[in-house]
Structures are given as C-alpha cells and as structure tokens.
Amino acid sequence: xxxxxxxxxxxxxxxxxxxxxxxxxxxxxxxxxxxxxxxxxxxxxxxxxxxxxxxxxxxxxxxxxxxxxxxxxxxxxxxxxxxxxxxxxxxxxxxxxxxxxxxxxxxxxxxxxxxxxxxxxxxxxxxxxxxxxxxxxxxxxxxxxxxxxxxxxxxxxxxxxxxxxxxxxxxxxxxxxxxxxxxxxxxxxxxxxxxxxxxxxxxxxxxxxxxxxxxxxxxxxxxxxxxxxxxxxxxxxxxxxxxxxxxxxxxxxxxxxxxxxxxxxxxxxxxxxxxxxxxxxxxxxxxxxxxxxxxxxxxxxxxxxxxxxxxxxxxxxxxxxxxxxxxxxxxxxxxxxxxxxxxxxxxxxxxxxxxxxxxxxxxxxxxxxxxxxxxxxxxxxx
Amino acid sequence: xxxxxxxxxxxxxxxxxxxxxxxxxxxxxxxxxxxxxxxxxxxxxxxxxxxxxxxxxxxxxxxxxxxxxxxxxxxxxxxxxxxxxxxxxxxxxxxxxxxxxxxxxxxxxxxxxxxxxxxxxxxxxxxxxxxxxxxx
Numbered sequence: 001x002x003x004x005x006x007x008x009x010x011x012x013x014x015x016x017x018x019x020x021x022x023x024x025x026x027x028x029x030x031x032x033x034x035x036x037x038x039x040x041x042x043x044x045x046x047x048x049x050x051x052x053x054x055x056x057x058x059x060x061x062x063x064x065x066x067x068x069x070x071x072x073x074x075x076x077x078x079x080x081x082x083x084x085x086x087x088x089x090x091x092x093x094x095x096x097x098x099x100x101x102x103x104x105x106x107x108x109x110x111x112x113x114x115x116x117x118x119x120x121x122x123x124x125x126x127x128x129x130x131x132x133x134x135x136x137x138x139x140x141x142x143x144x145x146x147x148x149x150x151x152x153x154x155x156x157x158x159x160x161x162x163x164x165x166x167x168x169x170x171x172x173x174x175x176x177x178x179x180x181x182x183x184x185x186x187x188x189x190x191x192x193x194x195x196x197x198x199x200x201x202x203x204x205x206x207x208x209x210x211x212x213x214x215x216x217x218x219x220x221x222x223x224x225x226x227x228x229x230x231x232x233x234x235x236x237x238x239x240x241x242x243x244x245x246x247x248x249x250x251x252x253x254x255x256x257x258x259x260x261x262x263x264x265x266x267x268x269x270x271x272x273x274x275x276x277x278x279x280x281x282x283x284x285x286x287x288x289x290x291x292x293x294x295x296x297x298x299x300x301x302x303x304x305x306x307x308x309x310x311x312x313x314x315x316x317x318x319x320x321x322x323x324x325x326x327x328x329x330x331x332x333x334x335x336x337x338x339x340x341x342x343x344x345x346x347x348x349x350x351x352x353x354x355x356x357x358x359x360x361x362x363x364x365x366x367x368x369x370x371x372x373x374x375x376x377x378x379x380x381x382x
Numbered sequence: 383x384x385x386x387x388x389x390x391x392x393x394x395x396x397x398x399x400x401x402x403x404x405x406x407x408x409x410x411x412x413x414x415x416x417x418x419x420x421x422x423x424x425x426x427x428x429x430x431x432x433x434x435x436x437x438x439x440x441x442x443x444x445x446x447x448x449x450x451x452x453x454x455x456x457x458x459x460x461x462x463x464x465x466x467x468x469x470x471x472x473x474x475x476x477x478x479x480x481x482x483x484x485x486x487x488x489x490x491x492x493x494x495x496x497x498x499x500x501x502x503x504x505x506x507x508x509x510x511x512x513x514x515x516x517x518x
Contacts, residue, residue, distance in 0.1 A: 051467070052469070053469075053508065104510070177471045177474050177475075177506060178471075178474065178475050178502070178505070178506050180474075180475065185474045185475065186474075187471070187474050262467055262509065263509075264508035264509060265508055265510065266471075266508055267505045267506055272508070274467060274469070274508075323485065324485075325485065335474070336474075337470045337471065337473040337474030337483070338469065338470035338483070338488075339469055339470060339471050339474075340469060340470075341467045341468045341469045341470070341488070342468075342488040343467075343468040343487065343488045343489055344467055344468065346488070
C-alpha cells in the first residue's frame with residue numbers, strides 16, 4: 001500500500017487553500033499519463049456530477065397551521081395530488097404525480113415553480129375534528145410562506161444504467177425517451193466517467209451523511225437509495241455493467257436553483273424531474289485514485305430491448321462508443337443519444353470544485369457505510 | 383437551387399394534382415417534407431423545390447395562379463434555446479441531422495437548414511421547448 005491520506009489531512013489542505021481539486025473528467029485524462037500512486041500524491045479531491053431525469057424524487061412541505069386549524073386529508077397543489085397522510089399540515093409532493101387535468105404537468109413542475117419563487121395554488125379538504133375544525137382551504141403559497149420545503153429523493157444518481165433500444169416494428173414511448181422501431185435509435189443516461197457512483201463503485205467514501213451538491217445548494221446523502229443492489233455483475237475495471245447502486249438524498253429546496261431542478265415530461269410516459277447532483281470523492285489512497293480515474297472506454301453498459309417486457313440484453317457497449325454517436329447492434333449502425341445533460345453535469349462538477357477550493361464546502365466522512373451486500377427483490381404474484 | 387415553401391390549399395382545390403403538375407411542366411423536383419391535407423378543409427404542404435431559379439419562379443407563379451398560397455419557409459422550428467438543458471433527447475429522434483450534440487462541448491446544435499419539419503422533437507423534448515410555425 002502506498003501513500004494514504006486521511007479526511008482530516010485533506011480537509012486541512014482545503015482550509016489552507018492548498019488542496020488540489022479536479023473534476024472526474026480531468027483526473028481520467030490525467031490517468032493516461034500518471035499512475036494511481038502518482039495521482040494520490042497529486043490530487044486531493046475529485047468532483048463528480050450528473051444531471052438527468054430521476055423519477056424517484058419529491059419534496060416534503062409543511063404549510064403552517066391555518067386559523068382555525070385544519071387536519072388536511074385531500075391536498076393538491078396546482079391540481080396535482082400530493083400525499084398528506086401524515087399529521088395535519090405536512091405533505092409530500094411526488095415528482096411524478098400528475099395534474100388531474102393535464103397529464104404533461106405534475107409534481108415536478110410544482111417543485112420547480114416553488115423553487116423559482118412562484119406562487120402555487122393550495123387546495124385542502126378535511127372532515128373536520130374538534131381540534132381541527134376547518135374543512136376546506138383554498139389559497140396560494142410560495143416557498144417563503146411555508147415552514148419547511150425540502151427535497152427528499154428516495155432513489156437518485158443510479159450507478160450505471162441500461163442503454164435502451166426497441167426491436168419492435170413500432171415506436172415505443174418510455175422514460176428513456178422515444179424509441180424508434182427496429183433499432184432506430186439507442187438512448188443512454190449516465191454522465192459516464194463523470195458519474196458519481198461510477199467513481200467510487202464500492203461506496204468507500206459515499207455513505208450516510210455525505211455532503212453533496214444537490215440542486216444548486218449543499219445537501220446530504222440520507223440513506224442508500226431504494227433498489228440498492230451490490231450484486232450486479234462488474235467488469236474488469238470494477239464497474240457494474242447495469243443499474244446497481246443508488247442514493248437517497250436530502251436538501252433544502254428553499255436554497256435550490258431551478259437551473260438544477262427541472263421539471264420534465266416524457267412523451268406518453270409522464271412527468272419526471274431532472275436533478276442535479278455532485279459528489280466529492282477524497283483521494284485517500286491508490287485504490288480510490290484508481291477508481292476515480294475510470295475512463296469512458298472502461299465503463300460498459302448493457303443494451304436492453306425495451307420493446308419486450310423482460311428487457312432482454314442485446315450485448316454490452318462502452319461509453320466511448322455511446323458518445324461517438326453510433327453503436328453496432330445486430331450488424332446495424334444504431335444512432336445513440338443521451339437523455340441526461342453532460343453539459344450541465346460538467347457545470348455542477350466545476351461549481352463543486354470551486355466551492356471546495358474556496359473553502360465553502362466541507363468534506364464529510366460517512367456516518368455509516370451502505371450495506372455491503374444487497375439485492376433487489378421483485379414483487380411476487382400471489 | 384433548393385427552396386422551401388409552405389403551400390396552402392383552399393378546400394376546393396385539394397383534389398388537383400398541383401405538385402405533379404409543377405414537377406411535370408417546370409422540371410422542378412418537389413420533395414414533400416410535411417403534409418396536412420384533408421378533403422373539405424384547407425390543406426398545407428411543406429415542400430422543398432429543387433431546380434434552376436427560373437423554373438422555381440415559374441412553378442410558384444403557376445401555383446399562385448391556381449389559388450395556392452406560397453410562403454417561403456423561414457421560421458420552421460421555433461426553439462427556446464435559453465431554456466434548453468442540453469439533455470439530448472431530441473437528437474435521438476431527429477433523423478434529418480438538424481439537431482445534434484457537439485461531441486466536445488455536449489451543447490445542442492440546431493441547424494435550421496437540415497430541418498424537415500417532421501415534428502418529432504416537438505413531442506420528444508422533455509421541457510417542451512420546440513414548436514412549429516408553418517407561416518413564413
């Protein structure tokens with residue numbers, strides 16, 4: 001084992017403004033010339049980022065008590081149903097919840113509008129109790145009116161994901177975009193060598209309590225994400241070749257910027273939300289230096305046929321191929337396109353780098369590691 | 383030369399083969415990029431005319447004399463570039479090559495010259511930033 005550095009040593013360098021912070025793309029380029037041992041000596045922190053559609057997202061909100069009070073039961077914001085089955089004025093706005101009157105508008109739009117300072121219409125109904133006599137409220141709220149408004153996303157930043165194609169004779173509409181018939185196109189979603197969980201594939205530095213860039217402000221990893229799976233096949237570079245790890249994240253939506261939280265509607269699929277996440281990875285030793293050096297040509301993803309319910313594999317491709325604009329499948333050149341923004345992910349990685357370099361962002365050691373062994377169970381038919 | 387026009391057909395002449403007449407009489411290639419024609423209603427064709435300038439001019443004169451509105455297609459696709467996050471979803475359905483990702487900067491590049499006004503991007507864009515204006 002060569003040189004090792006502790007979180008404290010790296011944080012002290014940050015405090016002295018002497019830390020060397022690079023983005024994951026920069027360190028991947030550097031790794032073509034330098035060995036992991038040299039990278040540990042040279043680099044202290046590597047910033048990673050992603051900006052893509054992440055359906056499993058939403059916000060908690062506490063509206064504040066009305067006078068006379070109401071124990072809200074049926075609640076909607078701009079006609080989008082929100083979950084209010086907890087206490088009197090707490091609610092959860094699910095990003096994919098759709099408006100009762102417009103399928104292209106949903107919870108994601110409500111969240112984005114609140115973040116950008118707009119007023120939304122609150123409608124609440126209740127049966128009325130002795131302690132909460134009011135039965136109906138119709139009013140408008142802004143983020144400044146409410147007590148708390150924070151994003152709590154149960155599953156974000158997937159560690160790798162499928163490349164989606166369609167072998168059927170007709171177009172299909174999916175969360176991976178419009179998939180044209182007979183392998184007409186292929187879409188992919190991670191930010192490749194910049195993607196957070198691909199740079200620390202065994203979750204050594206990313207765990208409960210890790211401070212992150214979240215939606216334009218500082219947030220935290222709150223738990224492992226739902227469907228967290230450590231048992232997916234890994235390739236020679238140590239990268240899982242399909243969707244594996246995930247994170248649950250939490251952050252103050254009042255401090256977020258709508259530039260990094262964007263509502264979206266996928267044609268004939270539904271509402272979803274683009275989420276911007278950036279995670280710093282301290283280069284503690286050679287093993288981490290090696291994992292943050294991972295390059296697009298080492299990151300492989302499984303091509304899956306979304307035209308068939310089981311989504312069978314059609315093979316594996318790497319991110320260099322995906323980024324080239326076409327891949328070969330069944331003897332045919334198939335056009336590729338991303339569904340997440342590398343442009344904005346780079347902006348996030350750069351922003352996080354500046355925050356750390358300027359001493360505005362403290363590194364954290366996980367309070368608790370994620371489960372070392374975890375698989376995903378299907379819902380059984382009974 | 384190639385020129386693009388929006389042809390507007392009044393309901394009473396949608397049954398005349400104007401496009402074929404143009405192609406036959408004036409030696410102009412007509413590529414129909416988009417069509418919205420229903421009997422009994424006003425019809426619209428987005429066409430690209432290919433031929434020598436003189437013949438294109440004569441074709442247009444002929445179409446106008448037949449009662450067809452001919453407007454050069456200038457504003458085809460409207461695109462709110464300011465709000466674009468460059469996710470790339472539109473490029474997965476754009477086969478004309480009008481919408482592509484820059485392979486270095488990963489910005490979205492829109493080349494109106496390549497657009498055939500198929501409208502796929504209008505539906506595919508998750509932020510709904512595209513719209514098609516058929517007027518010139």
